[in-house]
Amino acid sequence: MAEAGRRRGPTGKPRYSIFALARNALSYHENWQAAWRSPEPKPSYEAIVVGGGGHGLATAYYLASVHGMRKIAVLEKGWIGGGNTGRNTTIIRSNYLWDESAAIYEHALKLWEGLSQELNFNLMFSQRGVITLAHSEHELKEMRRRVEAIRLNGIDTEVLSTSDVKKLVPIINTDPGIRWPVMGGFIQRRGGTARHDAVAWGYARAADDLGVDIIQNCEVTGFLKDATGAVEGVETTRGTIRSRRIGCVAAGHSGVLAALAGFKLPIQARPLQALVSEPIKPVIDTVVMSNAVHMYVSQSDKGELVLGAGTDSYNSYAQRGSMNIIEHQLAAACELYPIVSRLRVLRTWGGIVDTCPDASPILSRTPVEGLYFNCGWGTGGFKATPGSGHVFADLLAHGKPNAIAAPFGLERFQGGYLIDEHGAAGVAH
Amino acid sequence: MLLIPCPWCGPRDDAEFAYGNQAHLARPADPSATTDAEWAEYLYFRDNPKGPFAERWMHAAGCRRWFHVVRDTNSHAILQVYKVGEWPDPAVLGGKELS
Ligand SMILES: Cc1cc2nc3c(=O)[nH]c(=O)nc-3n(C[C@H](O)[C@H](O)[C@H](O)COP(=O)(O)OP(=O)(O)OC[C@H]3O[C@@H](n4cnc5c(N)ncnc54)[C@H](O)[C@@H]3O)c2cc1C
Ligand SMILES: [Zn+2]
Numbered sequence: 001m002a003e004a005g006r007r008r009g010p011t012g013k014p015r016y017s018i019f020a021l022a023r024n025a026l027s028y029h030e031n032w033q034a035a036w037r038s039p040e041p042k043p044s045y046e047a048i049v050v051g052g053g054g055h056g057l058a059t060a061y062y063l064a065s066v067h068g069m070r071k072i073a074v075l076e077k078g079w080i081g082g083g084n085t086g087r088n089t090t091i092i093r094s095n096y097l098w099d100e101s102a103a104i105y106e107h108a109l110k111l112w113e114g115l116s117q118e119l120n121f122n123l124m125f126s127q128r129g130v131i132t133l134a135h136s137e138h139e140l141k142e143m144r145r146r147v148e149a150i151r152l153n154g155i156d157t158e159v160l161s162t163s164d165v166k167k168l169v170p171i172i173n174t175d176p177g178i179r180w181p182v183m184g185g186f187i188q189r190r191g192g193t194a195r196h197d198a199v200a201w202g203y204a205r206a207a208d209d210l211g212v213d214i215i216q217n218c219e220v221t222g223f224l225k226d227a228t229g230a231v232e233g234v235e236t237t238r239g240t241i242r243s244r245r246i247g248c249v250a251a252g253h254s255g256v257l258a259a260l261a262g263f264k265l266p267i268q269a270r271p272l273q274a275l276v277s278e279p280i281k282p283v284i285d286t287v288v289m290s291n292a293v294h295m296y297v298s299q300s301d302k303g304e305l306v307l308g309a310g311t312d313s314y315n316s317y318a319q320r321g322s323m324n325i326i327e328h329q330l331a332a333a334c335e336l337y338p339i340v341s342r343l344r345v346l347r348t349w350g351g352i353v354d355t356c357p358d359a360s361p362i363l364s365r366t367p368v369e370g371l372y373f374n375c376g377w378g379t380g381g382f383k384a385t386p387g388s389g390h391v392f393a394d395l396l397a398h399g400k401p402n403a404i405a406a407p408f409g410l411e412r413f414q415g416g417y418l419i420d421e422h423g424a425a426g427v428a429h
Numbered sequence: 430m431l432l433i434p435c436p437w438c439g440p441r442d443d444a445e446f447a448y449g450n451q452a453h454l455a456r457p458a459d460p461s462a463t464t465d466a467e468w469a470e471y472l473y474f475r476d477n478p479k480g481p482f483a484e485r486w487m488h489a490a491g492c493r494r495w496f497h498v499v500r501d502t503n504s505h506a507i508l509q510v511y512k513v514g515e516w517p518d519p520a521v522l523g524g525k526e527l528s
Contacts, residue, residue, distance in 0.1 A: 255477035266473040268450070269502070313448040314431070317479045317503045322430045324444035357473045414469040 013209050015120050035201060036208035041215050044242035045073045047396055048234060049249060050220045050257065052076025053085040054196075055374060055381065056249035057203035057214070058389020059396065061119075064210035066390070067397040072212045073243075074204075075236060077219035081200030084251050085382065087319075087351035089274050089308040091287055091298070092383040093130045093191035095150050095157045100407040100419045101360060102153035107404055108387025109190060115386055121202030123194045124301065128286050130191030131165060135180040135292040147186050160185045171283050171337050178335055180293050193287060193298055199385055220248075223261045223371065230369035231261075247372045247396045252317065252352025254375035263367045265375065266413050267354045271312040271321035272379050275329075275348040277340065279303030293332040304346060307333055311353060311379060320350045353378045358418040363392055363401065364410040372396055373410075434510050435488045436496050449485030451475045452497045453516075453527050479503050483517045483527060 013033060014020060024032055047063055049056045052074045063069045074080075092112060094105035116123045134140040143159065150157045161184050166174050174182050204214055215238065222235035224242070233242035248257045258265045279302050289296035294310040309329035312321035326348055334341045356362060356376035361384070363374050374392040377384060391405045401409060412418060431443035457463045457471055476482065482502050487495045499509040499517050508521045519526045 253479075256479050259478070264470075264474045265477070266469075266475075268475060268477050269479075314443070314500075315450070315477065315482060315484070315502050316505065318505055322443050324442070413473045414465045 013205070016122075035205040036214050039213045039215065041073060041075075041218065041236070041238050041241050042071070042213065043240075044071075044233070045213075046071040046243065047245040047247070048072075048241060048243040049074045049247050050234065051083070051248060051250040051253075052080035052200070052204070052214060052216065053083045053249065053251055054081065054199045054203065054385040055085075055251075055377070055388045055392070056247075057081075057200055057207055058385055059247055059249055059374065059392045060212045060214075060389075061203045061207040061210070062390045062393035063396060064207060064212055067393060069397070070211045072207075073241065074207070074212060074214045075218045075220055075234070075241070076214070076216045077237075079216050080204050080214060081197055084272075084351040084353060085200050085385075086197055087274070087349055088196055088382040089296070089298070089306050090193040090196050090382055091130060091191070091289070091296070091308075091380075092125075092194060093188045094155055094383070095130075095132075095146075095186070095188040095191070096421060097146055097149055098419050098421065099153060101421055102150065102155055103404050104361075104387050104391065104408070105384055106153070106155055107390065108384045111386035111390060112194065113190075115202070119202040119206045121198060121205060123198045123202055125192065125194040127190050127192040128298075129168070129187050129189045130287040130289065131160065131168065131185050131187045133165065133185040133288065133290040133292075134183045135290065136183065139292060140183050143184070143186050155188070156190050157186055157188045160187055168286055169284060169288055171339050172288070173336055173338055180290070180332075180335070182336070187286075191287065196382065199382075203389070220257065221260070223368070225368065228369070231371040244370045245372075245396055246370060247374060247392060249374045249392070251354050251375065251377065251381070254354045254373060256317075258366075258373065261366065261368050261371055265362065265373065265410075266357050267362075267376055268315055269317055269352050270314070270355050271316045271318065271350045272308075272310075272353045273312070273321040273325055273348060273350040274306065274308045275326060276300070276304035276306050276346050277343040278346050280305070280343065283339065290332070290336070293336070295329045295332040295336070297333065297337065305333075305340060305343065311355065312350075317352055318350075319352055355379070357413070359421040360419040361388070361408055362410055363388070363395060363405045363408040365395075365399075365401075366410065431500075431505060431507070433486060433498065433507065435491060435494075436510055436512055437492045437494060438488060441488070441491060445488060445490040447487040447489040449487060449495065452483040452485045481508055481522050481525075483522060 060074045094109040218238045220234045224233040226232045252269045287298040355378040362376040434440045
């Protein structure tokens, strides 16, 4: 039964709305439609996206919505959003130093600002502000310089004094005698957080609506190439699937996929851990990061304090890391926020991040014709999800990078034009 | 968490060690004779296998000596520990000959 005002894609899904919620409440929420289908893979597609994280699903969505493609598959070895998309600490910001980074992260932030409406899915996008602390005279000077550079790119950011920080974050310890005293910081007020799972689900539902086949439990195990060496399909745990346009968006496993395709990437797989405390009443309504002590915190809507840190030092695909990282981050948390000292840790977990020498992503053609990679987002790609998908879809559709993607090609490692965000981003979440 | 057997001090928590990444890399003998691609390969491109990996570690909070470990990056199992100047057992590396 068609109702007025409902968007219907090829699969005929009704819109989510307050009326739908009320209507479904009457039937005890037993009649909600599946948010996406679980189709069998077709023998061939116009485009294949390998990896069903936020970036891969966004790529598929924009291939369909912006570029009008219809025969698209997303192949995911586990379940969608089960990788770093569902493991990250959801910090969103665009206050990067270099022009190239500013362009891609700000493109993403602008998309975030209208995304819940566009996808008809509540992403719980909350622009609660992101503060980065300075703990030394040098850091403060460097921050002032960085703030000016960021503002020149038209991105909102302000320097904060210690008392500004204290006003925004009453639980912070501003005692000048601590090991890493709070000497000020800077804030991006348009930054914030979003619900990570919802990002995967929202893109998946909207992409499915436009006919994209989302195929889970389907691991890519090899690439098929024609006589000229161009890609013509993939081998998977669910059979051979053909396409001459394939985009790999596999985060930590990018190196494994590149090896299957016969080339190397300048990427290392490292564990990145995070943890949450038991839930408490609201104590912090913004995000506070610190590069010097490698610890950052925000509070989830459920009340848990969400704490992150830096990566473990060694290569790993095990989705777990070492205890000393957690110990270090908790020590810093107790000194900066003394009220947390008696909280219990509810759970810790790890994801495998794809770290790149210049801490910037790779969106690129590859030595294999028709095969593209979007990877290297490392510890900080969640914030970029919409922008990354949007720009990568453009690359897949046209076979050449647009102005935002162009600086992020693999050629930069030979040409020497690195986009070095290491110093600029520190803990680059 | 890793328990790394330092060849000099015995098994210790990985918090005591510094990581040196891929082992047995050789700096090009004549850097100015390399192509841009070869130099980029040497500077930025490292093996990144899911499985056995020959890597360097340094016992930073102990004897401060460098040594080699073959470690499975998927299971974290330590498969071989050997000193600088020695080579890994190809059988441990799944048949891959490094030397
Ligand atoms: C603990 C932690 C905290 C983080 N905090 C932040 C933060 O606060 N802010 C921020 O911006 N970023 C953060 N990040 C980084 C961010 O999570 C990632 O950069 C981002 O999620 C990458 O998105 P993705 O969609 O590419 O990856 P993923 O969600 O990992 O998706 C990749 C998918 O590819 C699939 N795949 C792999 N191999 C294959 C194969 N052979 N065949 C089929 N499918 C395959 C995987 O199963 C996976 O689902 C954090 C990461 C971690 C681990
Ligand atoms: Zn030792």
